[in-house]
Amino acid sequence: MSTITLIDPATGQPFHELARATEADVDAAVARAVVAQRDWAALPPGARADALRAFARVIEEHVEELARSEVRNSGHPIGSARWEAGHVAQVLNYYAGAPERLMGRQIPVDGGIDVTFHEPYGVVGVIVPWNFPMTIAAWGFAPALAAGNAVVLKPAELTPLTAVRIGELALEAGLPEGLLQVLPGPGSVVGERFVSHPDVRKVVFTGSTEVGVAVAAGCARMLKPVTLELGGKSANIVFADADLERAAASAPGAVFDNAGQDCCARSRILVERSAYDRFLELLEPAVAAWRVGDPSAEGTDMGPLISAAHRDGVAAFLDGADVAFRGSAPDGDGFWFAPAVVRAASGDRVAREEIFGPVVAVLPFDDEADAIRLANDTVYGLAGSIWTENLGRGVRVSRAVKSGVLSVNSHASVRYWAPFGGMKASGLGRELGPDAAEHFTETKNVFYATEA
Numbered sequence: 388m389s390t391i392t393l394i395d396p397a398t399g400q401p402f403h404e405l406a407r408a409t410e411a412d413v414d415a416a417v418a419r420a421v422v423a424q425r426d427w428a429a430l431p432p433g434a435r436a437d438a439l440r441a442f443a444r445v446i447e448e449h450v451e452e453l454a455r456s457e458v459r460n461s462g463h464p465i466g467s468a469r470w471e472a473g474h475v476a477q478v479l480n481y482y483a484g485a486p487e488r489l490m491g492r493q494i495p496v497d498g499g500i501d502v503t504f505h506e507p508y509g510v511v512g513v514i515v516p517w518n519f520p521m522t523i524a525a526w527g528f529a530p531a532l533a534a535g536n537a538v539v540l541k542p543a544e545l546t547p548l549t550a551v552r553i554g555e556l557a558l559e560a561g562l563p564e565g566l567l568q569v570l571p572g573p574g575s576v577v578g579e580r581f582v583s584h585p586d587v588r589k590v591v592f593t594g595s596t597e598v599g600v601a602v603a604a605g606c607a608r609m610l611k612p613v614t615l616e617l618g619g620k621s622a623n624i625v626f627a628d629a630d631l632e633r634a635a636a637s638a639p640g641a642v643f644d645n646a647g648q649d650c651c652a653r654s655r656i657l658v659e660r661s662a663y664d665r666f667l668e669l670l671e672p673a674v675a676a677w678r679v680g681d682p683s684a685e686g687t688d689m690g691p692l693i694s695a696a697h698r699d700g701v702a703a704f705l706d707g708a709d710v711a712f713r714g715s716a717p718d719g720d721g722f723w724f725a726p727a728v729v730r731a732a733s734g735d736r737v738a739r740e741e742i743f744g745p746v747v748a749v750l751p752f753d754d755e756a757d758a759i760r761l762a763n764d765t766v767y768g769l770a771g772s773i774w775t776e777n778l779g780r781g782v783r784v785s786r787a788v789k790s791g792v793l794s795v796n797s798h799a800s801v802r803y804w805a806p807f808g809g810m811k812a813s814g815l816g817r818e819l820g821p822d823a824a825e826h827f828t829e830t831k832n833v834f835y836a837t838e839a
C-alpha cells in the first residue's frame with residue numbers, strides 16, 4: 388500500500404502517514420456512493436436536515452481536536468484553526484435548512500399542471516486545495532449533501548488530515564456509510580478520476596487557475612457541470628480621503644492572513660499618490676506588530692508556509708524587488724518567511740502574479756479612474772477592498788471593479804450565507820449563500836395533463 392507522509396510545516400519534520408487512494412479506490416468509493424445516494428435522496432427532507440444538524444453537533448464537539456490537527460498539518464495559527472473547524476459546523480447548520488426549502492415552481496399552462504422539481508445530480512466530486520482544508524471542503528459537501536447528493540472528497544495531498552477526520556465524524560454522527568467519503572491522493576489520479584468517472588455527475592474544484600482549466604476541459608468532454616474557485620490577485624484600494632489609520636492597521640490581516648496563502652489575499656495595495664508615503668509610514672508598525680511564530684501558541688497571527696518548495700517560490704518574488712520593509716519570522720527548521728512590503732509598478736511580476744505568500748505590492752494611483760483601471764489590470768477577479776469616506780465613490784468603484792467579492796471600508800470576504808466566487812480567471816459559478824444547495828440540483832419539468 389502506498390502512503391502519504393505528512394510534514395509539520397512549523398518543524399519541517401514528518402509526523403504522520405496515511406494511505407494514498409488509487410484509481411481503483413475511487414471506483415469502489417463511487418460505487419458505494421451511488422447506492423448510499425439513492426437512499427439518502429429518498430429520505431423525507433426533515434430527516435436529511437436532522438442528519439446534517441447531528442453532523443454539525445459532532446463537529447462542534449471536536450472543534451479543539453480538529454483545530455490541533457490543522458495546526459500540525461497546515462501550520463495554521465490555533466485561533467484561526469478553531470474558527471475554521473467551527474465554520475464547518477456553521478456551514479452544515481446553515482445548509483441543514485436547505486432540504487425543506489428546495490422547492491420547484493408551478494408554471495401556469497393550459498390543459499394540465501406544469502411543475503418543476505430540483506433533483507440531485509447523484510454523486511458529486513469535491514476537489515480541495517491545501518490552504519483551507521476544512522472550510523473549502525465544507526463549502527462543497529454541506530450544500531451537496533443537503534440537496535440529496537452523495538459526495539466523494541479529495542483533499543490536497545499536503546493537508547489531508549482534517550478532511551479524513553471529518554469523514555470519520557460523519558459516520559460517528561450517523562450519516563449513512565458511503566454518503567461522504569474522503570480519498571486522499573494525487574490530483575493526477577484521484578482528482579482526474581472524479582472528472583472522468585461517468586457516475587460522478589458534478590465536480591467542484593478549488594485550486595489554481597491552471598489546474599482548474601484542465602479540470603474544466605475534462606468535465607466538458609464528459610458534459611459534466613463544474614464549479615471552479617481559482618486564483619486571485621485582489622486589490623486593496625485606498626483613497627486619500629479614507630480613514631488611513633484604519634486602512635493601514637487592517638491591511639496586514641487582509642494579505643498576510645494564513646501566511647498570504649489565501650485566494651482572497653489583497654496582495655496589491657493601490658494607494659492614491661498624495662497618501663502613498665503616509666500610508667506606508669502607517670503600514671510599517673502594523674506589519675511589525677503582526678506576530679509570526681509557533682502556530683500552536685495562542686495569539687499567533689501567522690505560522691509557517693506550507694512547504695520548503697513553496698517558501699522558495701515565494702522568496703523568488705523578492706529578487707530584484709524594491710522591498711520597503713519586512714516583518715519578523717522565527718529562525719529554525721520550519722518553513723518560515725518574514726512578511727514583505729514591496730514598492731511596485733503595475734508591470735512588475737510581484738504586482739501581476741498570484742504569489743500565495745506574505746508579500747504585498749504597494750502601487751500608487753492618480754485618481755478614481757486610474758484606481759479602477761489598475762484594479763482591473765489583472766486576469767483575476769476574485770476579491771477586493773475599497774477604502775474611502777466618500778459614499779458615492781465607494782458605490783461607483785465597487786460597481787466598476789470586476790471581482791466577485793468586494794468590501795468597502797472592510798476586508799470581509801466570506802460570510803457563508805452570502806455568495807462567494809470569482810470573475811474572469813478566478814472562477815466559474817458561485818459557492819455559499821442561499822442558492823448553493825440549488826446549484827447541486829438539476830431542474831426537471833413535468834407536465835401533468837388533466838384533460839382526457
Ligand code: NAD
Nearest residue numbers: 515516517542543574578579594595598616617618619650
Ligand atoms: P492546485 O490547483 O495545485 O490543487 C488543487 C487541488 O486539485 C488539489 O487537491 C490537487 O491535488 C488537485 N489536482 C491537481 N491536479 C489535478 C488534476 N489534473 N485533476 C484534478 N485534480 C487535480 O492548487 P493548490 O496549490 O492546492 O492551491 C492553491 C491555489 O488554490 C491558489 O491558486 C489559490 O488561489 C487557489 N484557491 C482558490 C480559492 C477560491 O475559493 N477561489 C480558495 C482557495 C485556494
